[in-house]
Amino acid sequence: MTASRYALIGHPVAHSLSPRIHAAFARQAGIDMRYDAIDAEDFDAALAAFDGAGANVTLPHKQRAAAACSTLGDRARRAGVVNTLVRGDGGWHGDNTDGLGLVRDLTGRQRLDLRKRRTLLLGAGGGARGVAPALLDAGIGDLFVVNRTPERADALADALGEPMRVHPRYLDDLKGLGEFDLIVNATSATRNGSFPGLPMSLAGPRTAAVDLSYGEAAVGFLAWARAAGARDMVDGLGMLVEQAAESFALWHGVRPDTDAIHAELRAREDALVSAD
Incomplete structure (x- = not known):
């Protein structure tokens, strides 16, 4: 297991802002971590090959992620879907921060x-x-x-x-x-x-x-x-940033401030709209 490695698993994920968000959180918290976007149609195979300490899960794999977990938090149990994985001694623990x-x-x-x-x-x-x-x-x-x-x-x-x-x-x-x-x-x-x-x-x-x-x-x-x-x-941009902060807190025990990265990404999105 690579303790500093995290990822987003979904299909497709090339458009995702999650790597950028978690990189900003890591800088803010002074944590050395790697966060990749893994495009996978086969969720089980991607998870089996992943050696990191935690992951986010996006469409279309959130229900499959719940089934792959050894334990589920209350939020994931009620929702029946998982967007955050935390590796434990007995396997994956699933939660939902959406x-x-x-x-x-x-x-x-x-x-x-x-x-x-x-x-x-x-x-x-x-x-x-x-x-x-x-x-x-x-x-x-x-x-x-x-x-x-x-x-x-x-x-x-x-x-x-x-x-x-x-x-x-x-x-x-x-x-x-x-x-x-x-x-x-x-x-x-x-x-x-x-x-x-x-x-x-x-x-x-x-x-x-x-x-x-x-x-x-x-x-x-x-x-x-x-x-x-x-x-x-x-x-959903604000939700994306806030759910990422909750995932980060589950992995690292500290919840980052979200205002700066949200403002940066909002300016980026507004600029893209203006360019269109």
């Missing part, structure tokens, strides 16, 4: 009060599973889970175990659901340039629209939210 990262960004940096917000979660895959428990813990009101595949929406609602607050719905139901205070896009459709049309009735002047993606992948959803009259439009 939800905590999202809530920290929304309530801290974005200064949003999530309490009692009627919430729509678009998607029921690894991203949605990672954030749903934390949103419930943050005090949102009813949570409506909508997915292209009805069975996955039902499965996520069942896993969350709060039938009085969590309601699975299907794409055809969207036009009749009314307005939401918080809409979270956790689908991967925009990564493929195929963002589905959404009824304008879902958003209004009180709505905060949040995309878990950042950069070009978030453009379609946030453009829809703006056109629908949402009050706040938030991409």
Whole structure:
């Protein structure tokens, strides 16, 4: 095992900002560490070949990562997905920092009060599973889970175990659901340039629209939210930085300050948008 080696495992990962973020955290903390991006279609093979002390896991392997762990933290157990691996004597320990990262960004940096917000979660895959428990813990009101595949929406609602607050719905139901205070896009459709049309009735002047993606992948959803009259439009860059800080803390016992790297990356993203 190489104690100072960490990595991001996913497919694809060439676009990821995670190596840059963790390099900044390591400099800040005075820790000598290496963090690589490993593009792998076969997660099990990639993990077996990896000799580091910890790793992050991204699409499409978060559920498979949970199955590969010897032990799971409470957050990963509730979510059923893992985005952070910590090597232990008995194998891999899995945790999930996505939800905590999202809530920290929304309530801290974005200064949003999530309490009692009627919430729509678009998607029921690894991203949605990672954030749903934390949103419930943050005090949102009813949570409506909508997915292209009805069975996955039902499965996520069942896993969350709060039938009085969590309601699975299907794409055809969207036009009749009314307005939401918080809409979270956790689908991967925009990564493929195929963002589905959404009824304008879902958003209004009180709505905060949040995309878990950042950069070009978030453009379609946030453009829809703006056109629908949402009050706040938030991409996933802040969540990315905050969940990375939580992973870093699990590995090294110190949580880095996130403001400087977030400001640097936000300026970079804004410059890329302006260039387009």
